[in-house]
Amino acid sequence: MERAIAHMDLDTFFVSCERLKNSVLEKQPVIIGGGDRGVVASCSYEVRKFGVRSAMPIKMALRLCPEAKVIKGDMEYYSNMSHLVTEVIQEKVPVLEKASIDEFYLDLSGMDQFFGCFQWTNEIADAVQKNTGLPISFALSTNKTVSKIGTGESKPTGRLEVRAPNIQNFLNPLSIKKIPMVGTETFNLFSRLGVKTIQTLSEMPVEVLHQLIGKNGTVLWRKAHGIDDTPVVPYSERKSISTEDTFSEDTIDVQQIKSILSGMVEKLAFQLRQEKWLTSTVTVKIRYSNFDTETKQCKIPYTSSDHTLLRAVLELFHKVYTRRMRIRLIGIRFTGLVHGSHQMDLFEDTEELISLYQTMDRIKNRFGTSSVGRASGFLK
Structure with a gap:
């Protein structure tokens, strides 16, 4: 049986929560973060187009986008909203993994014979937006890696399905930075070698990747080919x-x-x-x-x-x-x-x-x- 793994991600979660409380913030440039010496915890898409990103110093962010409104985050409020989203999703899926406060993996394997997995995932996303008012994006594929990359490509409020025969064609033109395990250091290493796209990476011999970055080289080679057997781990809160x-x-x-x-x-x-x-x-x-x-x-x-x-x-x-x-x-x-x-x-x-x-x-x-x-x- 082919696996069906969906990845769901709440769009600009902190910002979206603040917009629920204050509709004036809709379509406005918003930064969530600390004071003058603090850094950006989250920001709206209206701010991102100016080059503002998470973990950037607030002062630098305001130089890039002086019109941005800075709001100090309310973690308790965001946590409550996250629990609400979790409850909505949990009622509708057999296996749910909560990867972070605003990110979820759903194992829908076998449900296609009853509903059609993409239709079912659409209905779950609709339920989240209806019950919480929060925008959410998702991608559906055969494993965690491809579905997570797909969500990133579909944002904001995107809904994407990457079927097994299309996985390599979907991945090939993308930057290797899109692969979840590739950080700045790894990206810089491969960039110096002229390897910037997933296609180029996938064409490298696995032995060479192993020599470059050790055992992670094999994992990276598999991900570049859209192969990931990592299971969806059932969600539970640690007390x-x-x-x-x-x-x-x-x-x-x-x-x-x-x-x-x-x-x-x-x-x-x-x-x-x-x-x-x-x-x-x-x-x-x-x-x-x-x-x-x-x-x-x-x-x-x-x-x-x-x-x-x-x-x-x-x-x-x-x-x-x-x-x-x-x-x-x-x-x-x-x-x-x-x-x-x-x-x-x-x-x-x-x-x-x-x-x-x-x-x-x-x-x-x-x-x-x-x-x-x-x-x-x-x-x-």
Whole structure:
């Protein structure tokens, strides 16, 4: 049986949400982001034609498009709208994967014998727009890679089907940047070799690609040929992420405890970013030497930033640690999770902080989670 995989993507999701609240913003140039030192989290198509893009400093974006209206994002509102869209889609498909706050994969394999997969996907998109008011684009093909590329080519509010016999002809003229796994570094490498289109890439021997970029070369060769066996993973929300540490000896050393908390926060925040989660609730737990256990929690704006989470954790620790008694265990738990990415933190973070986190995450991915961190996290 031939697979039928649809990719759905809400068009300029944050902007579209703001336009639901304020119709005056329709067809106006809109930027969602932080203050003067912040960066662009999202922007409307009216702004993009001036060269504005996500993660660009707000100041630069306004130089390119001075007429743009800058709005600070409301992550809780966007999250609620995303849940609403998820519910609409989930009612109508056998297998749904929520890839991000505004992006979905649907496995409709076998449904063509009942409805016709493209017609069914159209009806789902219509239901999303009717029930939420949000514009959505989709593409339907035999796998995730082709359907995701197809959605990008069909935007805005596009609906596209790429049948199996037409996949290579569809992919060939496109830039290799359209392949999801090709980042700036990989694109620059292949550009220096004169490889800029998917067709040229597909004609390269797989052995050469393996020599250039290792095992990813084989994956890239398969994607350039429209081959992708990655399954659609059923959607489920993670409830929490946590860690705790039981000391070998009970302690009253507050500085040492703060250092351990700092290290815990960094590891959990890194995990949040890797798994593309944001948290809105922080809980700190302590257990005294007599086994009495106390917890305190607080709500915060959705984030996965170390500095925001560490500030909340330390404030809670000072509130919960009320006895001059030795501690045997401390723990941290992040709940109120929403599926998204660190990009959402662009509402709060500056360009310098974002760059710092991206660099630290790259180092951790390459050399391990303990390879870099705050100095306070290493004081034990």
